Amino acid sequence: xxxxxxxxFQKIIFFLLKYGTIIISIIIGIIGFLSIFITAYFNSTFYxxxxxxxxxxxxxxxxxxxxxxVFILILIINKKILKKIPSIFILIPICILSFILYIYWxxxxxxxxxxxxxxxxxxxxxxLNSNSVSYYTNISQYLFLYPYQFGLTFxxxxxxxxxxxxxxxxxxxxxxxxxxxxxxxxxxxxxxxxKESIQKILVLLxxxxxxxxxxxxxxxxxxxxxxxxxxxxxxxxxxxxxKNKFIYLIFSGMSICISILIKTNYYIFLCGIICILILHIxxxxxLKILLVIPIFIISYFVINLGYNQILKYYNINSSxxxxxxxxxxxxxxxxxxxxxxWYTGDAPLIYTNSNYNKEINRELIYELIxxxxxYFLKNPxxxxxxxxxxxxSTWLNPTFQTIWCSLPGTRYRWYPDYAHYLGYHExxxxxxxxxxxxxxxxxxxxxxxxxxxFASIGIFKIARKNINKLKLYLLPIIFIGGFLFHIIWExxxxxxxxxxxxxxxxxxxxxxxxGKRILKIPFKKNKFK
Numbered sequence: 298x299x300x301x302x303x304x305x306f307q308k309i310i311f312f313l314l315k316y317g318t319i320i321i322s323i324i325i326g327i328i329g330f331l332s333i334f335i336t337a338y339f340n341s342t343f344y345x346x347x348x349x350x351x352x353x354x355x356x357x358x359x360x361x362x363x364x365x366x367v368f369i370l371i372l373i374i375n376k377k378i379l380k381k382i383p384s385i386f387i388l389i390p391i392c393i394l395s396f397i398l399y400i401y402w403x404x405x406x407x408x409x410x411x412x413x414x415x416x417x418x419x420x421x422x423x424x425l426n427s428n429s430v431s432y433y434t435n436i437s438q439y440l441f442l443y444p445y446q447f448g449l450t451f452x453x454x455x456x457x458x459x460x461x462x463x464x465x466x467x468x469x470x471x472x473x474x475x476x477x478x479x480x481x482x483x484x485x486x487x488x489x490x491x492k493e494s495i496q497k498i499l500v501l502l503x504x505x506x507x508x509x510x511x512x513x514x515x516x517x518x519x520x521x522x523x524x525x526x527x528x529x530x531x532x533x534x535x536x537x538x539x540k541n542k543f544i545y546l547i548f549s550g551m552s553i554c555i556s557i558l559i560k561t562n563y564y565i566f567l568c569g570i571i572c573i574l575i576l577h578i579x580x581x582x583x584l585k586i587l588l589v590i591p592i593f594i595i596s597y598f599v600i601n602l603g604y605n606q607i608l609k610y611y612n613i614n615s616s617x618x619x620x621x622x623x624x625x626x627x628x629x630x631x632x633x634x635x636x637x638x639w640y641t642g643d644a645p646l647i648y649t650n651s652n653y654n655k656e657i658n659r660e661l662i663y664e665l666i667x668x669x670x671x672y673f674l675k676n677p678x679x680x681x682x683x684x685x686x687x688x689x690s691t692w693l694n695p696t697f698q699t700i701w702c703s704l705p706g707t708r709y710r711w712y713p714d715y716a717h718y719l720g721y722h723e724x725x726x727x728x729x730x731x732x733x734x735x736x737x738x739x740x741x742x743x744x745x746x747x748x749x750x751f752a753s754i755g756i757f758k759i760a761r762k763n764i765n766k767l768k769l770y771l772l773p774i775i776f777i778g779g780f781l782f783h784i785i786w787e788x789x790x791x792x793x794x795x796x797x798x799x800x801x802x803x804x805x806x807x808x809x810x811x812g813k814r815i816l817k818i819p820f821k822k823n824k825f826k
Contacts, residue, residue, distance in 0.1 A: 310579055318760035318770060321777045322753045328692050329749030333357040336742055337694040339701055342730045346704040350636040350690035364746045372812045375497050384496035388483055392476050395507040399472035402511050405725050406703060410464050414517035421453035422462050442645050444618045448558030449519040468515050474525040475510035479503045481528040486802035488535050489769055499805035505744050512699040523560030524795045526552045534570050538768045543592050550596030558604055565782055569775035576767055619648045620655055622662050628786045629669050638687030638788045691788045695741035698791035703729050752800040755807030772799045
C-alpha cells in the first residue's frame with residue numbers, strides 16, 4: 298500500500314513538473330511575441346545615461362520577416378557551411394575573436410567605476426592598507442548598509458594585491474569570465490542535448506551574444522564573475538545527475554556558495570539546483586539518495602564558514618545591513634524617477650529612518666506593504682499598469698541595459714581629460730549613443746525575438762516528451778525563478794541577463810527541432826540546390 302501511495306505521489310509531482318514547464322515555455326513565448334511589437338529603451342546620450350524606460354511600438358511585420366530570414370540563414374549555415382566541422386572547432390575561433398573584441402572595447406572606452414562601483418573599488422584599496430575599514434566614513438557606512446558587498450570587495454582586493462590597483466583588471470577579469478560563460482553553457486548544452494547539429498546552432502547564437510558581453514564587461518560589478526561560478530555549479534549538478542558521483546555535489550555546493558558571496562542574485566541558481574536535487578530524490582528514493590542534499594549543503598556551508606572568518610578578521614558585521622524585506626517593498630513602491638518596480642531609494646532610507654533598528658524597520662515596512670496592497674486592491678487598473686510596466690521594462694529591453702553600462706555619463710562631464718580622450722574616438726561614442734547605437738539596438742531586437750520564440754518552442758517540446766530527464770529542467774526552473782523573483786523584488790533589465798543567457802541551449806534545440814520537423818532542412822539532401 299505504501300508503495301502504491303508513493304507511486305501516486307511521484308506521478309503527481311512529475312505531472313506538476315511537466316505542466317509547470319509548459320507554463321514556463323508559454324511565459325517565454327509571450328515575452329518573445331511581445332518583443333516583436335514592443336521595444337523598451339532609454340532616452341540616453343553618451344554624456345547623460347538616462348535610466349527611465351520608455352516604450353516604442355511597431356506593427357512587427359519587418360521584425361517577423363527579418364527573424365524568419367535569420368532563422369533560415371542559421372539553418373543553411375549549419376547544414377551547408379558547418380556540416381563537416383566539429384562544433385568545438387567553431388567555438389574556439391569565436392571565443393578568440395570575442396576575447397580580442399572585449400579587450401579592444403575595454404581599452405577603447407577606459408570606463409572608470411562610478412557610484413556603487415566606485416565605492417567597491419575604494420573599499421578594495423582600503424582592505425589592502427588595513428585589516429579594518431571602520432575609519433573610512435563613507436566606506437564603513439556603505440558596508441554597514443550593504444554587508445553582502447564585501448564578498449566582491451574582498452575578491453577585488455585580492456586581484457589588486459596581485460596585479461596592482463587598476464580598475465581595468467576587473468574588466469579584464471570580466472572578459473575572461475565572459476569567455477568561460479560561453480564555454481560552460483556550451484558544455485552544459487552538450488550534456489543536455491547530444492546532437493552535434495544543436496551544438497553548432499548554439500555556437501552561432503553564442504557568437505551573436507558576444508556583443509552583450511562586450512558592452513557589459515566594463516561594468517565593475519560581480520554579475521559576470523558570479524555567473525561563471527553559478528554555471529559551474531549548474532554543470533556539476535548535471536554531471537551528478539548523469540554519473541551519480543557525490544563528488545560533483547561537493548564541487549557544485551562550493552561553486553554556488555562563492556557565486557552568491559560575489560553576487561547575492563545567484564541564490565536563484567541555488568534554489569533551482571535544490572529543486573532539481575529534491576526531484577531527483579523523489580524519483581530515485583533509496584537510502585543512499587538521501588545523502589544528496591546534506592552533501593550539497595555541507596559543501597556550501599564549508600565555504601561560508603571560511604568567509605565568516607574573513608569577515609571577523611576585517612571587523613565586518615554581516616548581521617547589519619538593509620533588511621531584505623525592504624527590497625520587496627521597493628519592488629512595489631510608487632515609482633519616483635525610474636520605471637515602476639525599479640530603484641526608488643526607499644530600502645536604505647526606511648532602514649536609516651528606523652535608526653537602524655530592524656524591529657522598527659519591520660513594523661514600518663509591514664505597514665507600507667499593507668497600504669500598497671490595499672491601494673492595488675482598490676485600483677486594479679493601476680495594479681495592472683504598474684506590473685505591466687515593471688515586467689515590460691525588465692524583459693522587453695533588447696539590449697538588456699548592457700549598452701547603458703558602457704555610457705561614459707558623468708565621467709564625460711566631470712573629467713575634462715577623459716572627455717578630451719573620447720573626443721578622438723567618434724566610433725566609440727557612436728556605438729553607445731549615436732548612429733551605430735541605432736543599428737545595435739535593431740540587431741539586439743531581432744536577436745531577442747529569436748531567442749525567446751525558439752527557446753519557448755524548445756522547452757515546450759522537452760516538457761511534452763522528456764519528463765524523466767531531470768537535467769533538462771534545471772535551467773528552465775532557474776529562469777522562472779529569476780522571472781518571478783524580479784516581479785516581487787526590485788528590478789532592472791541588467792539584473793536578468795543571466796536568465797536570458799541560459800535560454801540559449803533551448804533556443805538552439807528549438808531551431809533544430811523546427812528545421813527538422815517543419816522545414817525538413819537538416820535531413821533533405823540538395824534542398825538548396
